Amino acid sequence: MIDFEPNETQRLVQQTARSFAQQHVLPEAAAIDREERFPFAQLKGLADLGLMAVNVSPELGGAGAGAVAYALAMMEVAKACASTAVTMAVTNMVGEVIAKFGTPAQAELYCPQLADGSFPAGAFALSEPEAGSDPGAMRTAARKVEGGWVIDGVKQWITSGAQAGVFVVWARTGGPGTGGISCFLVPGGAKGLSVGKHEDKMGLRGSNTSSLTFDGVAVPDDALLGDLGGGFKIAMMALDGGRIGISAQSIGIATAALEEAIAYAKDRKQFGKPIGDFQALQFMIADSRAELDASRLLCLRAATMKERGVPFSKEASMSKVYSTEAANRICNRAVQIHGGYGYIREFAAERHLRDVRVTTIYEGTSQVQRIVIARMALK
Ligand code: COS
Numbered sequence: 001m002i003d004f005e006p007n008e009t010q011r012l013v014q015q016t017a018r019s020f021a022q023q024h025v026l027p028e029a030a031a032i033d034r035e036e037r038f039p040f041a042q043l044k045g046l047a048d049l050g051l052m053a054v055n056v057s058p059e060l061g062g063a064g065a066g067a068v069a070y071a072l073a074m075m076e077v078a079k080a081c082a083s084t085a086v087t088m089a090v091t092n093m094v095g096e097v098i099a100k101f102g103t104p105a106q107a108e109l110y111c112p113q114l115a116d117g118s119f120p121a122g123a124f125a126l127s128e129p130e131a132g133s134d135p136g137a138m139r140t141a142a143r144k145v146e147g148g149w150v151i152d153g154v155k156q157w158i159t160s161g162a163q164a165g166v167f168v169v170w171a172r173t174g175g176p177g178t179g180g181i182s183c184f185l186v187p188g189g190a191k192g193l194s195v196g197k198h199e200d201k202m203g204l205r206g207s208n209t210s211s212l213t214f215d216g217v218a219v220p221d222d223a224l225l226g227d228l229g230g231g232f233k234i235a236m237m238a239l240d241g242g243r244i245g246i247s248a249q250s251i252g253i254a255t256a257a258l259e260e261a262i263a264y265a266k267d268r269k270q271f272g273k274p275i276g277d278f279q280a281l282q283f284m285i286a287d288s289r290a291e292l293d294a295s296r297l298l299c300l301r302a303a304t305m306k307e308r309g310v311p312f313s314k315e316a317s318m319s320k321v322y323s324t325e326a327a328n329r330i331c332n333r334a335v336q337i338h339g340g341y342g343y344i345r346e347f348a349a350e351r352h353l354r355d356v357r358v359t360t361i362y363e364g365t366s367q368v369q370r371i372v373i374a375r376m377a378l379k
Pocket of ligand 1: 126127132133134135136157178179232233236237239240313362363364365368371372
């Protein structure tokens, strides 16, 4: 059911991402983190290589390389810089959702600009201060007016909120619950849309995270994405794919952490020999190695199923919960292996641990993933 060897296209995308990430992203990663610098140049470089719309068709400006190629590219970029990777992840997700659910006019307007870097990023505006794990409780509302809609409300935790060229925005158009929610496309800089403060995060400090206030934002009728009242399902389907992306991101971060920990264990000597000669460290490395491979297999299985067009929600959640929790363990062990050097900025281990921490939280917490898995198992 799954090929373990990437095909020619997947290998090309992987190698392209690897070489760009190692040459142009990795050398800047520490400074991007330290200076909280939004990685404009790195994102434009990724766009020039087709990596901001990997799974969007070439007719819409994308690479058309599929979900597996996207996951492989995400692992490479995240290994170099997790902040750049999350911005890439959300932009890819926005392009995919517009290509899949948009009218031809909507897709032709927005997808090429997301793909070619005309927009530095796209944003996904679902969460609210009182509606995080439970987006069905959202309060942001769109009111019908002649020729369009007027949106009022507040969104929170919006990745690239300050830079996005287009926002996919969920708002209530009907009664309470998940059935009363619709989805809209709102251009960056729309009148009445203001971007709140940039959150001072533990990690992913080069990625922008902001709140958004919609104060009478007027959009035309053709800004509605998909069916009226069909917004919640669009969000869930987009998140299924997004969860594969975050799984891949966590795998990339953990790969960097483990490789650096192994190099350090071979180099650092205590008691007259490399610390990697001690079984205590060998067991940590062995556990990390096995967990990382298991994560990769779960991620590639979910991506393969998505690419084949079969239901993959459960597999995406299994991949996300397992790989992000494993990645946290792996990054934590990497700090431990580095000893005191793991706790200072001279080595990247501490950055990996800060960056990876959020992966069990965003795009659905570990607890939400377990709800999805358990519901399907018990059905
Ligand atoms: N694909 C397609 N449709 C889906 C779906 C999916 N993956 N998941 C749910 N739906 C549909 C259901 O079939 C149901 O349809 P009907 O009303 O026709 O029966 C509808 O959506 C409502 O589903 P459900 O009743 O399961 O919704 P819940 O409110 O119970 O929510 C969870 C379920 C918890 C899984 C959902 O709210 C969730 O994913 N929460 C986390 C949100 C998140 O990831 N936030 C992070 C945002 S990005 S930082």
